[in-house]
Amino acid sequence: MQKIYSSIVVLIMCIGIFSCTKDNLPNNGEPRISYVRLTDPATADSLLVEAGQGVLIAIVGENLGDAREIWFNDQKASLTQPYITATVILVSIPSQIPVEVDNKLKIIFASGKKLEYNFPVKISKPLVTRMDCEYVAAGDVAVITGDFFYPPVTVAFTGGATGEIVETTDKQLRVRVPAGAQPGQITIKTNFGEAISDFWFRDNRNIFISSDPFTGWWNYSFVVTNPGADDPAAINGNYIRVKQPISNWGWVELAGGPADAMGPISKNIPDEAILKPENYNLKFELNTKKPYNNNGLKFCIGVKNDGQGDFSWKPPYDTKGVWQTVVIPYEEVTAAYAKQTVQPNGYYTRIVFNGAGELDCDMSFDNFRVVPKVIKK
Incomplete structure (x- = not known):
């Protein structure tokens, strides 16, 4: 200065x-x-x-x-x-x-x-960086973060439907999702230009764990198919809920298995993500009814077998009982592995709780996917 x-x-x-x-x-x-x-x-x-x-x-x-x-x-x-x-x-x-x-x-x-x-x-045109949760039901309010959201502003979803603006600041929009909104990019317009998101609303690309239907080796019992009064609302069909104590350095498999157990979904990670992981993000939706404040989650995805290493995603994280989209740069994930190669027959997947400290766990997960950081024009 x-x-x-x-x-x-x-x-x-x-x-x-x-x-x-x-x-x-x-x-x-x-x-x-x-x-x-x-x-x-x-x-x-x-x-x-x-x-x-x-x-x-x-x-x-x-x-x-x-x-x-x-x-x-x-x-x-x-x-x-x-x-x-x-x-x-x-x-x-x-x-x-x-x-x-x-x-x-x-x-x-x-x-x-x-x-x-x-x-x-x-005067800058809108800048769109993220949506708090990329899966929002029609009639509910989506929160979009970015900059230069100068009124009057419109938010159009793939399919042409336009959302109702609930609240606007320079850096955040709250918009009610319209009926007819389809998976894909959103477009934000002001009097000074427009921006198209690099993320997808209701992103259905490259999902390698969805539970629709359940595949793999571990914990079918974690899958929620008909949410009850105590369960989080479904955002995209079935989801995974882990509601149990997890001990210090305990081992609790969340989901996964080898390619032949996971089925065709195991082939959904793009070849380019394996070859150029710096261009991709690992994303999933998370709902913590109790804070993720101890222990740890280990990811082994986009690998040929279970001997490649694990990426540790450590606490804390707390969504306070609502669904949020978690974004992890995929190059951070792959840095924990030996160098990987494209596997045409599919990839081994394992997500497991394992870390220091006891966790009173009540966490729900959906839509594990590997998607581009930037959508090429």
């Missing part, structure tokens, strides 16, 4: 040292803007014709010392007196969104005189 302020002071000195005296004012004393640029001295030759919200800029000109207000469109900037000289003003472009856009930079001086300069402010 000290380096930034030092650079600003140097900039003002370098530009302001040649300021003229009142006895010899340039341009007959009339204010004038010559150009706008960034404040970093290393970019002194890079002039700006527009800039984004929140950017610190240098307005360079003549007779600017009596500036009292600066406006970008209809938004007033915050001025600091030491950053104003006759030849340069340092100011940050407001982050607030304008209601009226005229693409003008306006300086108001002590005399009431106003100076205008053509200078559009670039």
Whole structure:
């Protein structure tokens, strides 16, 4: 931070040292803007014709010392007196969104005189990063996180249905899922552009454990097919619920088995995920009615057999009784294994509780999948 302020002071000195005296004012004393640029001295030759919200800029000109207000469109900037000289003003472009856009930079001086300069402010289009839970029933509220969700905003689901906006902030949307929403990407639009998610809503790609139907070697008894009053609501057919104490370094298989026991679902991990795991995420939906605060979960997925090693996903994690989507970079998972190769006949899978500490477990799982981090255009 000290380096930034030092650079600003140097900039003002370098530009302001040649300021003229009142006895010899340039341009007959009339204010004038010559150009706008960034404040970093290393970019002194890079002039700006527009800039984004929140950017610190240098307005360079003549007779600017009596500036009292600066406006970008209809938004007033915050001025600091030491950053104003006759030849340069340092100011940050407001982050607030304008209601009226005229693409003008306006300086108001002590005399009431106003100076205008053509200078559009670039306003960011929406940015979509994640959905708290990628599986939400029609009529329920989905929570979407990102940035630049400037009203008015619309959220369209694959299939064309548009959701009802329940609540909006710059960085979060709460939207009621419409009837007719289909698995796939969502599209968020504002007056300043649109963004398409890299995640899928109700993601049904590359699922390697679903319990619809149950396959594998272990714990058919964990599968919930008809949720009761005490069970979490189903989000995508059957799911797995583990409700029992797990002892210190106990061994409790959650699900899995070799390819021939898992069946065709064992082939659902893409070849590219094995060859370039850095391009993929491991995802699943989790509901913790009691916190995951002890012990551990070990994953052995996308491997040829059970002798390849285990990735440990350690506590804490607590969804407070609601479904959430867990995202783990797949390269972190595969870093725990020996180097893997593509297995055309399917992959061995094992997910097991095993770790330090006793866990009073009440955790539900669904939709284990390996999916791309970024959807190629």
